[in-house]
Amino acid sequence: MSATLSFPNVFVDASKALNHDEARISAPWLVAFRESQLHQLEQCLLPTRKTEDWRYSSRHLKMSDAIAKPLTTATKSTLNNDFVDLDGYLVVFVNGHFAADRSRLPENAELTIKPFSALSNEKAEQVLSTAMPSADSAPATPPAQFPFTAINAAYLSDGVYISVPKNIKVDKPIQVQFHSEGEGTSAARVFLVAEQGAEATLIEEFSGQTQTELLTTSVTDINLKEQSEIRYIRLNTEQQQISHVGITSVTQHRNSRFKSYCIGLGGTLRRHDLKVKLVEPGAECSLDGVCVTLEKQHYDNHTEIEHVSAHCQSEENYRCIAGDQSHIVFNGRIMIHRDAQKTSGAMSNKNLLLSSSAEIDTKPELEIYADDVKCAHGTTIGQLDEEELYYLVTRGISPDNAATMLTLGFVNELVQKIPNDIIREKIEKRLESLIQSAFKEV
Amino acid sequence: MLKISNLQASVEGTQILKGIDLVVRPGEVHAIMGPNGSGKSTLSQVLAGNEAYDITGGEATLDGKSLIEMPTEQRAREGIFLAFQYPVEIPGVSNLQFLRTAINSIREYRGEEEIDAVSFMKRAKEKIKQVNLDPAFLKRGVNEGFSGGEKKRNEIMQMLMLEPKLAILDETDSGLDIDALKVVADGVNALRSPERSVIMVTHYQRLLDYIVPDYVHVLAKGKIIKSGGKELALELEEKGYGWLGIDEE
Numbered sequence: 066m067s068a069t070l071s072f073p074n075v076f077v078d079a080s081k082a083l084n085h086d087e088a089r090i091s092a093p094w095l096v097a098f099r100e101s102q103l104h105q106l107e108q109c110l111l112p113t114r115k116t117e118d119w120r121y122s123s124r125h126l127k128m129s130d131a132i133a134k135p136l137t138t139a140t141k142s143t144l145n146n147d148f149v150d151l152d153g154y155l156v157v158f159v160n161g162h163f164a165a166d167r168s169r170l171p172e173n174a175e176l177t178i179k180p181f182s183a184l185s186n187e188k189a190e191q192v193l194s195t196a197m198p199s200a201d202s203a204p205a206t207p208p209a210q211f212p213f214t215a216i217n218a219a220y221l222s223d224g225v226y227i228s229v230p231k232n233i234k235v236d237k238p239i240q241v242q243f244h245s246e247g248e249g250t251s252a253a254r255v256f257l258v259a260e261q262g263a264e265a266t267l268i269e270e271f272s273g274q275t276q277t278e279l280l281t282t283s284v285t286d287i288n289l290k291e292q293s294e295i296r297y298i299r300l301n302t303e304q305q306q307i308s309h310v311g312i313t314s315v316t317q318h319r320n321s322r323f324k325s326y327c328i329g330l331g332g333t334l335r336r337h338d339l340k341v342k343l344v345e346p347g348a349e350c351s352l353d354g355v356c357v358t359l360e361k362q363h364y365d366n367h368t369e370i371e372h373v374s375a376h377c378q379s380e381e382n383y384r385c386i387a388g389d390q391s392h393i394v395f396n397g398r399i400m401i402h403r404d405a406q407k408t409s410g411a412m413s414n415k416n417l418l419l420s421s422s423a424e425i426d427t428k429p430e431l432e433i434y435a436d437d438v439k440c441a442h443g444t445t446i447g448q449l450d451e452e453e454l455y456y457l458v459t460r461g462i463s464p465d466n467a468a469t470m471l472t473l474g475f476v477n478e479l480v481q482k483i484p485n486d487i488i489r490e491k492i493e494k495r496l497e498s499l500i501q502s503a504f505k506e507v
Numbered sequence: 508m509l510k511i512s513n514l515q516a517s518v519e520g521t522q523i524l525k526g527i528d529l530v531v532r533p534g535e536v537h538a539i540m541g542p543n544g545s546g547k548s549t550l551s552q553v554l555a556g557n558e559a560y561d562i563t564g565g566e567a568t569l570d571g572k573s574l575i576e577m578p579t580e581q582r583a584r585e586g587i588f589l590a591f592q593y594p595v596e597i598p599g600v601s602n603l604q605f606l607r608t609a610i611n612s613i614r615e616y617r618g619e620e621e622i623d624a625v626s627f628m629k630r631a632k633e634k635i636k637q638v639n640l641d642p643a644f645l646k647r648g649v650n651e652g653f654s655g656g657e658k659k660r661n662e663i664m665q666m667l668m669l670e671p672k673l674a675i676l677d678e679t680d681s682g683l684d685i686d687a688l689k690v691v692a693d694g695v696n697a698l699r700s701p702e703r704s705v706i707m708v709t710h711y712q713r714l715l716d717y718i719v720p721d722y723v724h725v726l727a728k729g730k731i732i733k734s735g736g737k738e739l740a741l742e743l744e745e746k747g748y749g750w751l752g753i754d755e756e
Contacts, residue, residue, distance in 0.1 A: 256633050456595045458651075460609035461583035461616070461663065470608065473600025474648070 072346035073109045073212060075133040076250075080106070080219035083135050092182065094189040094391050095221065102218030109212035118367070121394040121426045125334040125363040132278045132308075134249030135220045136160050144244055145272045145304075147495070151486055153237030154178050159244045161222035161251050176235055177228040181254075184226060192256050193228050195286075213310040217252045217282035224254030229293070238485055239265045245273035245281055245307065253283040253311075259293035259321075268488060270300040273307050280334075283311035287319035291345070297325040301337060302495065303360055308334040315340065317377075320347035327354040328482050328492055330499070331362025331391055338367040343377035343405075354383035355476045357496060358391035358423075359503050365394040370412075370437075372405035381412040382477045385427075387417035388503045398430040401438055410440040417475050418448055419503060465504045472500045508533050508704050509554075509673055514565035516553045517555050523549040525729035526565065531673070534701040537714055538740060539708045541726035547708045548592060550726070551677040554706075555589035556582045569673065583609075584616035586672030590662035590679045597649035602661070606631060606668050613669065634667040635739050636755070639690050656687040661696035674698065675706045680714035692717030712744040727753045 080103060084096050110126060112119030119126075131400045144157070144167075156178060157167040163180035181189050225241055225281045243253040257267060261435050271281055281303070289295055301309060309332060315323055329502060341350045356364050370379045385393045429442040449471050457467035473496060480496065485487040509531040516524040523546045528707050531537055553560050554567065556579030567574045567737050569585055577585070597605070611621045636659040651657050659679050666674050679691055695705060695718050707718060715723075715737065723739040724731045725748070733739065733751055742750075 450595075452595050453597050455557060455579070456591070456597070457600075457605070457609075458579045459583055459589050460605070460669065461580050461613040462605075462608050463580050464611060466608065466612070470600050470604070471597065474597060477599040 066149045071130065072111050072128060073106050074225070075130055076219060077103055077106055079133050079135050082357065083220070092186060092189065094186045094193065095181075097190070097194050097416065098360045099219050099221060102215055106212065106215035106219050108217055111212065118396075121392070122334065122336055122363065122365040125392070127278075127334070131248055132250055132280050134174060134467065136245060136247055136251040136279070143396045144242065144469045145274070147491065148242065148270075148272060149491055150241050151238050151268070151487055154235075154239045155242070156225045156240070157242045157244065158223065158225075158253065160246060161220070161253065163223045163225075175230065175233055177230075178239060178298045179226050181226060186338045187245075188226075195256075198471055205319055212314060213282045214284055216250060217284045219252060220250055220252040220282070220438075222252065224256065227255070227257040227267070228294070229259045229265045231260040232262040233260075235265040238268050240268045240270070243269070243271050243281065243283065245271075246279040246490045247275060248279060250280040250282060253281060255283075255285040257286070257295070258288045259290060259295050261290045263290070264294045266296040266298070266484065268300070268485065269299040270359035271303045271307075271309060273303050275304070275306050279307045281307060281309040281311070283309065285311070285313040287313065287315045287323070289315070289317045289348075291319040291322055292321060293318075294322040294382060295324070297323065298483060298485060298488060299325065299337070300328045300488070300492070301327070301329040301335060302492075303330075303332070305330070305332045305345070306359070307332055310334070310336045312338040313340070314342075314343050315350070316344060317348035317350060319345035321349075323348075323350040324484070325350075325352045325354075327352070327366075328483075328496075329354065329356040329364050329366065330392075331356075331358030331360075331364045334363055336365040336367065338369070340371070341379070342371045342373060343379065344373045346374050346376040347376070349378040350481075351380040352382070353479045353482055354385075355479050355496075356383065356385040356393055356395075357476075357499060358386070358393050359388045359499065360391060361389070362391045364392075365396075365484065367394075367396045367398075369398040369400065370407045370410065372399070372401040372410065372438075374402075375404060375408065375435075377405065379411070380411045382464075382479060383416075384416070384479055385414070385425060386475060387423035387425050388498075390422045393426070395425070395427040396430070397428070397442070398432070399440060399442070401431075401435050401440065404433040405435045406437045408435060408438040408440065410438070412442040414444045415475070416444070416446040417472065418446060419472065422429045465501075468504045469497070469500050472503075473497060508535075509567070509569055511567045511707075512565055513566055514550075514553070515563045516549060516560045517563050518549070518560050520536075522563070523560075523729055524553065527726075527729075527731060529724065529731065531704045531706060533704055534699070535722065536699065536705045536707065536718060536720045537728050538720040538723045539706060540710070540712075540723060540740065542741060542753060543710075545726045546729045547726055548677055551589055551675050551706075551708050554675055555579065566756045580612065581719070583669075583671075588666050588669055588671035588674045590659075590666060590674065590676045592677040592679070592681065594650050594658045594662055596651050596653070598651045600649050601646055602649055603631065603645045606665065609665075609669060630668065634664050637667060638664045638670060638694055640664065655682045656684065659683055660687060660690055661693075665689050667694055670698070673704050673706070674704065677707070677708050677722060678710060679707075680709055680711065688714065689717060712740045715740045725751060727751070
C-alpha cells in the first residue's frame with residue numbers, strides 16, 4: 066500500500082528535480098516537454114486488479130521508491146554479449162542518452178535518423194507534440210490506467226526521430242538499441258514517419274543489466290503515409306530482472322503496409338501494447354508475436370487493431386509458451402468502426418503450457434459496428450501432444466530433446482517469418498537454449 | 508536377434524496379448540497376420556516401447572538385452588524401428604531437422620561422431636528419391652499435409668535413413684495403391700540383408716507378393732495360433748481366417 070500512497074508524487078517530484086538539476090544543460094524543448102506532461106502524471110493512479118486492462122498484470126507490478134529514480138546518467142557500459150551489429154543504421158541509447166560513438170547515422174540527405182537532441186528546438190517540439198496526444202483528442206488509453214507513457218515523458222532524456230522521405234526504399238535495417246543499467250526507471254522513445262511510397266525495416270532492441278530494480282518505459286510512434294511499408298521487429302529480450310512497460314502506436318494511411326514481429330521473453334513485469342489504427346482505405350497490417358516465459362516470469366501482450374476506414378485488412382498471429390510458474394497474458398482487440406465496411410480481419414492466438422503451474426490468460430475482443438465485414442478469431446491453449454512426443458522418441462530422440470523440438474516447433478512458423486536473417490538466427494538460438502533449459506531441469 | 512517368450516500385455520486393464528512366443532533370427536522376414544482386434548498392432552507398439560501398454564508377463568529380448576524395462580528411445584538406438592500405421596503430423600519440426608536429430612541421437616549412443624551436414628543431405632536426398640517423394644518434402648514439417656500414402660512412404664524413408672537392425676512395419680500396406688505399395692516393398696527389400704530382420708504386420712496377403720516372408724504367423728485373440736512358410740499366407744487368402752476356427756470380424 067505504501068507504494069500506492071506515494072504514487073504518483075514520487076515520480077512527479079523526481080521529474081521536477083530532474084528538470085531543476087538539468088535545466089541549464091538540457092535543451093528548452095526537453096524541459097518544456099517534461100513539464101507539460103507532469104499534469105498528466107499527476108492524475109495517474111497505479112493500475113490494480115480492478116483495472117480491467119491490468120487485471121492479470123497488476124499483481125506483478127511492484128512500484129517502489131527505488132524504481133522511481135530517473136535513470137538518466139550515461140555510463141560507459143558495454144552492451145550485452147548477444148548484441149549484434151547488423152551493419153546498417155544504428156542508434157544506441159545508454160540509460161536514455163544518445164551514444165554517438167556507438168551509433169552509425171546516415172550521411173546523406175535521403176534519410177533522416179537523428180536523436181532528438183540533434184534536432185532544432187523547433188523541430189524537436191514539433192515531433193514531440195505530434196507524438197503526444199493533444200488535450201482535445203482523448204488518448205486511446207486514459208492516463209489514469211496507463212501511467213507509464215506519462216512517466217516516460219516526465220523522465221525523457223532523448224529519443225530518436227526517423228523520417229523516410231517519399232519513395233525512398235531503405236534497404237539497410239534501422240537498428241535502435243536501448244541499453245539500461247543500474248537502479249531506477251529509464252525512458253525510451255522512437256518516432257518514425259514513412260512518407261508516401263517509402264519503405265524501411267525498423268528493429269528495436271532492449272537490453273541491460275541490473276542487480277536491483279530497473280524499469281524501462283518505451284513509447285514508439287510509427288506513422289505510415291500512403292503506399293509506404295514498414296517492417297517492425299521488436300525484441301523485448303532483455304535480462305529477466307528488468308521490468309518493461311512499452312507501447313507502440315501505429316497510424317496507417319491509404320494502401321500502406323505494416324508488418325510487425327514482436328519477440329517477448331518474460332521478466333519480473335513485462336507488458337507491450339501494440340495499437341494499430343487503419344485510418345484510410347487499402348491499409349494492411351500483419352502482427353506476429355512470439356512470447357516465452359519461464360520460472361516466475363510474466364509477460365502481457367495487449368494488441369488493438371482499429372479499423373477506422375473501409376477496405377482495410379488486418380491479420381494477427383500470436384503464439385505464447387509458458388513454463389514453470391510463469392504467466393502470460395494475451396489481450397487482442399479488434400475494433401471495426403461503422404464506416405469500415407469490407408474490412409477483413411483475422412486474429413489467432415495459440416498457447417502452449419509446459420507445466421501445470423503455468424498460467425495463460427487469453428482474451429480476444431471483437432467490437433464490430435459495420436455490417437459488411439469478415440472478421441475471425443481463434444484461440445487455443447494446449448500442452449505438448451503425447452503422440453507427437455512418442456513418435457519422436459521411437460526414432461531414438463531423447464524425451465527432453467523431443468519436448469524441446471516440439472516446443473520450438475510450436476513457434477517456428479512465426480520465427481521463420483522474421484525478415485532479417487541475422488536477427489532470426491539469433492532468436493532461434495536464444496529460444497533453443499531457453500527451451501532446452503526448461504526441460505533439462507525436469 | 509529378437510526373442511519373445513510368453514509375452515503378455517494389457518491396455519487400460521484389458522488383456523490384449525496373452526502369451527506370445529516368437530523368435531526372429533538375423534536376416535529373416537516374418538509376417539504376422541490376423542483379423543482386426545487380434546493384437547497385431549499391440550505387439551508392434553509393445554516392442555517399440557509405447558508406455559500406454561502395460562507388460563504383465565513374459566520377456567522380450569533384442570540380441571540378449573531385455574526390452575521390457577528399456578526406455579523407448581534406447582530401443583530405437585539399439586536398432587528397433589517401428590513404421591507406424593498412422594504416422595502423426597508435426598508442423599513446425601522439419602523432416603530434415605527431425606531426421607538429423609534422430610540419426611545423431613543414435614550415433615551418439617553408439618559412441619560415433621555426429622554426421623556431417625554434407626553427407627547427411629546427400630543421403631537424405633538419395634533416400635527420398637528412393638521412396639519417390641518430392642525432395643521439397645524434406646524442408647516441410649514432419650508429415651505435415653502429407654497424404655496417407657505419402658506418410659507411409661515417409662516412414663520407409665526414415666527407415667532407410669536410420670538403417671535399423673529390426674524393422675517392424677505396422678500395416679504399412681493399408682490404404683496404399685499398387686504403385687505406392689511397390690515403392691514401400693522396394694524400400695524394405697533394399698534394406699534386407701543377412702544382419703537385418705523385418706516383422707511385417709498386415710491384414711492382407713497382397714504385400715507378401717512383393718516382400719516375400721520367410722515365415723508367416725497367424726495371431727488371434729492375443730496368441731499365435733499357427734505358423735508356417737509363405738504358403739500359409741496364400742492359404743489364408745483363399746480360405747479366410749474361419750478355417751482356423753477364428754470368427755472373422
